[in-house]
Amino acid sequence: MKRRDVFKNGAVAASIIPIVGCASDDAGLAGERASDNWLQLSKGERGLPDRKETVHYDVAVLGGGIAGICAAVSAARNGAKTVLVQDRPVLGGNASSEMRVHLNGVTHLRPDNKAERETGIIEELLLHNRFNNKQESWPVWDHLLYDFVISEPNLELMLNTQATEAVMNGNTIVVAKCWQLTTETEITIKAKQFIDCSGDGLLAATAGAFYRTGREGKKEFGEKYAPDEPDGWQMGATLLMHSEDMGEPMPFTAPSWAIPYDAEKSNPKRKFNGFHNGLWWMEVGSDGDIIAEQEIIRDKLMAYSYGVWDYIKNSGQIPGAENHALTWVQSLPGKRESRRFIGDYILKEGDLLNHKHFEDAVGYGGWSLDEHCWGGIENLEDPPSYFHYHFHKVYEIPYRSLYSKNIANLSFAGRNISQTHIALSSSRLMATCATMGLAVGTGAAMCVQRKCNPRDIATHHINELQEQLLRDDAFIPHRPAHDPKDLARKADLIAASATVSGDPKLLTDGVSRDFEGVEHGWESHGLPAEVIMEWEEPVKLSKVEIKCDTNVKRNIMMRKDSKVSFNFWNDVPTELLKSLDVEARINGKWVKVGSNDDNRRRLIKFDFDQVRASGVRINLKETYGAKNAKLFEVRCYAS
Template sequence: MKYNILNIRILFLLLLCSRFISYGQQIFIEAENFDDRGGWVVDQQSIDIIGSSYLMAHGLGVPVQDATTTVQIPQNGNYRVWVRTRNWAAPWAPAADPPGKFMLLFDGKPLPTLFGTEGADWHWQDGGAVSLGKGELRLSLHDMTGFNGRCDAILLTTDHRLSPPNDNRNLASFRRRALDQKKTHFAGKYELVVVGGGIAGITTAITAARMGVKVALIQNRPVLGGNNSSEIRVGLSGLIFKPPYANLGKVVDEIGPIGHWTLYEANQDPEAERSRRIFEIIEKHPEKRQHNAGPKSNYEDEKKIEAVKREKNIELFLNMHVFDLQKRGDRITAVIGKDIISGKESIFEGELFADCTGDANLGFLAGADFRMGRESKAETGERSAPEKGDKLVMGTSVQWYSGELSEPSSFPLTPWAIQFTEKTCQKITRGDWDWETGLRSDQIMEIERIRDHALRAVFGNWSYLKNFSQEKERFSHRKLLWVAYIGGKRESRRLLGDLILTEQDILNSIPYEDATFTTTWPIDLHYPKAIEGLENEEPFISVAVSQNITPYAVPFRTLYSRNIENLFMAGRNISVTHAALGSVRVMRTGGMMGEVVGMAAALAVKHKTTPRNIYRYHLKELKVLMERGVPGRE
């Protein structure tokens, strides 16, 4: 294609001034990169499956504010409009009025097509043709329902024969060309690259940084904390400061919000100075007793970010999703991340890496050995194991709560949601951890469907309570105030280390020479709960089956990969069986894992060695560090 001097100048200006690239007669706009997202939110949970994050209108049944952006139309023409979207409820209710309807407005005028109304899968919906003049065009996404309409991208083209690709491989190439993503930015070289910014990732990064290690902390959301962030709102559980290393937990205590389990711990030693501080905070802020699904302030997102930013040896990268890596033999040499807003790619070189993603995304990309689901009783000898191994996992919670208003409030009918009756509805005002879905599904590949089914349960139940229940007067003044849209996962991939911790290790207090952090939570396993009358629906409520334990120190060999020689892990993806995960998966325990990994990483940098060799040759030195605990901030 040939360009005259004027077209080249226009193209150059667009590259400088806009967040998308238009070339020739095509303009490609990523929805998540709109100038003003209004009330729409960015969802990246399925980025590895659909190739991009997207915008979602999560309004709890009330249409959200328009998302808007401006684009430059390079020349007059008749443009075909394509919008990448889907009818998210179609897998369950194809004939129902689609819940995620939205309009696309051009300079305030809506196109005739309603988007999000057809197709259960992500696809390019044809928006017809429109005549556009050269110059600035204002685009708006106009939500019509408040029920999670979603938009990935918009394509304007004068080539009416063009049908943009839907398959992931061709779409990825098409997207890269359209956005002119030919170059990968070099972010830097680090001694430790931590992927995942949950509690375990934060404590790994801070611990290593305080011991002199140059760290990159990469998180694919705008906040830190993972399940303990305000996006998901799970309280921190498990006890810290326990033998044999009673100083493990210092960073957890420093960054962790005061709440239910810190109060529980304080009650065990009420005379301690730390306990008195906790009692004072709880007395002034009684709402902090709310463990799960509490007010946003309970989870203190800003506190976590500031704690990381204060560390001179950490560079923090928010909204950065690691999707690829480079290896040399069995060593990772670099990871490649994609900004979930702009799509720009960056490369992070490192000597050591820590997978704190929960889903073991980094280990999976590296080819690390892993497991998913339950092992058989014959394989592990565990009392909780099934006779035959299967894919059952603990699920994803989508929590919610309502509030009392001075005036009555209404809620729409939801024909696309689960259809409840007086017998099957849950007559409650908030949904806690047990609103849990996807226990029989792939928590990585099917996370969008798992989350969406949970939304069908929440919205369908609330609609019945508000509109049809015999007790609807009780709910007449209540309004849904918050429903999570980022799922709170418990289990997916577990990376395999030189030792795989089992249920009987914990129950029988089997001692290991490389004992490190102490797990105190029961062996707490979740199972789907069937509801009579809803047999045709996937379960959305779970039950917990627990075995109490004596506090148990977990071996260091569970914290590094057995076949990727420079890979640590911390969090729910460490080397344990499904049953043993029931104890170690809670976040304060995960935070102590991070402290141990940060110390081991510092030793590995110091001795220019691998995680395995810390166990082989430097275990005594690691024990000294664990006895002292993490140094305080300078």
Template sequence: MNKRLRKYVASLSLLLGLFHLGLAQSQVLIEAESFDETGGWVVDQQSFPVIHSSYLMAHGMGRPVADAVTHVRFAEKGTYHFWVRTKDWAPFPKGPGKFEVWIDGKPVGGVFGESGKVDWMWYNGGKVTIDRDSVEIRLKDLTGFNGRCDALLFTRSAAEPPQDSVGMASLRKELLNLDDTRKEAGHFDLVVVGGGIAGTCAAISAARLGLTVALIQDRPVLGGNNSSEVRVHLMGDVDKNHYPKLGRIVRELDNGDPGNGNPDAKEYGDKRKTDIIKYEKNISLFLNTHVYQVEMNGDRIAAVIGRDIRTNQETRFTGTYFSDCTGDGTIGFLAGADYRMGRESRAETGESFAPEKSDNFTLGTSNLWASLPVDSVTAFPETPWALPFSDEYHIDETKSDWQWETGFGNMNTITEAEKIRDHNLRAVYGNWSYLKNNKPEKYGKRELAWVAYIGGKRESRRLMGDHVLNQMDVQEGKMYPDATVTATWTIDLHFPQEKNSLYFPGEEFFAGTKHIRVAPYTIPYRCLYSRNVPNLFMAGRNISTTHVAFGSTRVMRTCGMMGEVVGMAASIAHKHETSPRGVYEQHLDELIGMIKD
């Protein structure tokens, strides 16, 4: 390159740099979840697959929460068009999620979240004048009923920001410099995505066998459905194994049985789980990290990319082997793994409990809740936006159990997770409002102590392995040569409760079930790895089963033992430089011997 050309390229680069700097200064994007102080607002990442972001939510159970506060520096003073990205989560006709945005002690743009469309969108807050280098911004909740804010945008342009999810993803990447600031976590022998009981057990098992492990969890605590955020107790036996030593790691994590929806968060042992993981020198723990992208090398996974649900910092993880313990089969789905979702037909599987025709029906999601007695009578507002209850139909309970469940095939548990959770909240708040205002003798001196805002999912994608466990395997107790985990839970398939369907047809939120008891049976190792992504294991509710068999395999102690087996298999695969399938084909005796010993 000659001197004149080099000078031209340098000048052009400078001009382009100045152009992008000016563009960045003319648009200031503030992610709500990245506020300096979230106050009483909570970070919700459950809709990341849809809106490509976390958001803040004012989950006050009917009592306004403390302000979320941040400070923002503006490179340029002057007048900006101001936009707020939010939604009306229950517009019947006006939703309850009202909040205001305050800049330097003054409200701007009016009230947000109370009326509009149920979809996420930008709402115009008018023009604001920024006359200081740094301003204080507050989100001020007005109701305590789950108002939510995704982002704020200050822009010189009068043009409306992109309303679609693809356009918003591009805007975020550009204004937050996501690609330029991405970090490298390094290379790991095993990358475990999903920090529920299955993923946590897989990480511990592999680490104790000498593998370097990254354990990635999209929430601030481990345990998944057994964490204090969801509060489901552990089910499935670990003392009826054909291999009695399998399940030892599950026992370590087990904090006892506090039941479902216990109002005491400590009963679920969040600290116990985290302490055990942090003690393992071979495990690198990454909390608050939602994995949303997979890099492939041919048909193998080369790396996964996660984003911090609060700071939006992106991190890349490379690995030799990966284990999908997300429950939703997220990594497998992104990698192109074969999967199923919904129910197979009876003709396809030969199962007597399968429906005549295949469909999209899945078990639902629960948001548990509990109340506690207080010293004096307390009030709870009327909830015209919630589900309507009456003397004829209400649920007379001081706390919930597993039956408070929404989904049942009329909503997708992945793409409509927020809608499902919100329907659960409309049921909980509507029923509680009825009880408080119509049964004062029993409920006057009670208050809601806890309502889950993170949904406890049961079913979504199931990743297909070399064996698909079915009803006959479960009921007949078939003992395959690669038998590993012993499972004991009934075939437990939920459906809308008949009375609930009568009063809320198509809007059910309360479940029934019929338990089909089984003798202890085993799950083949071939159910724990992908049949078409050569370096992918899976453990948890997303393993290779039919819908009917899944009704038994999905409980958490059983899922934890799957994780233990995956850790062992990964160590053998690493030792012999083979694939998960190679462990089955060439080293099965070694795996079974390890499980025994």
């Protein structure tokens, strides 16, 4: 919801309609409205509440987790009128204050455990948090996500709203029927493109999209880490806890419904290190309908969690637990797996392990193959996770895995994409899902512009999609940018002031980070510093776009332990440029066309009235602490 519409959006307002007769067929999700006997005292009238609304958008994104946020924002920024529908009161999904899961992705590539951090919209979100949430509060993080979304001018937000049913015209979704719990409103969303980022994928399922659940057997895709035969097991959901040292002994008595933890039967890999921040292995899975069983699973998790806490507090086996007391217990289980929808390509174990190159690559991952124990805490004998494989470099994710095989205008991002159970064990990480969201949101906007569907983008326009993603600060491994509209690539001279490393000519090589040991940027020797681009013949110029350094080899997500180490940082990256300006040489004179003394983004954009310029000069003034400034890309455009 836009800021200006907070108090007048129809989805959150109710009106009264005078009773003129009984409409016996006016039943909806709230029940039979003809029997609603409402006396509105301020008007002295009896009537029926009018709580039905129809709205129109270009793109509808279902699910407001990290993938959904990235999909919605990218669609809106690329010109599509977009709505983001979230069934909770907060955004963020598993990363929200309701669940507080670290926003991991390519967090620890072996052998040095360095990151290969995801950029684009997810980078903006993490930096937004580092600037505005130094206290690292989870509820504040929720509201920063809210701020980020509602500040986007082409994007509307519906919270506490779930898409419950797709209305079809052949193999095309024309309507998503939604229910907003807080306002008892039935909302009909008509859109041209639909993106299901909800995890469970209810809208996609009701549309008739092909999907599967459970584990594939070894033979189907030749997966060595799959079970011998297919079965129904899906990775479990978790309830986390948080405790604090209160400085004095804090007694604990387990509730009557707690299930005692049997330490003697437990695998030794079920460890209690950092117990005060929760134990991810307190989970329950399913070999059946994990969605239908969700309330049962939640009740079990509550019982198991309090049983584990009873063991921590009262067994005498956990050092330091005596003075700890619970300060927060998760109530909504954080899910890992349910429906996996079928696209034109099913991503599988071998694609990840062999680092298969896809011509339609749009995202990437690199978390370990981390298949959690079947049964979860109900299978204590096995280790909590089978860390099958630790990646040394990233793998690619193809666009063909991000849209439906049989529903024409339906895309996915998140854990519900077209992949096997084993592939999911790595790709389910939220920052990895963010790369998918950025891709499908951009793709959906292209579909609207070109009046086509995602398969057409994959078949005929994948180069344009990749180019737009790269311009928007996505990273696609082994796919450098070569935008023909970028005037910087046509510059006759690229030079810079004193240099510590790199070459200023690398600023147009199409790769916006140092990657796999190869340098792709230029670093100044001290500050201030400058980069100059010149053309023999003047060019029309109205945009300069710069990608600066934020040290993507170091993680900046919020953690419960506020960790600072060689690969974690809990503040604004010191390498980020804070102050710079841009000049254009017009008729032989340098004229300032843009400045920014409070930069907070890796992708820095300057838009100005078009000029004819024979050169551009970027003056780098200050970082957030680093003594040198480093750039990875400079682009220039006429419009």
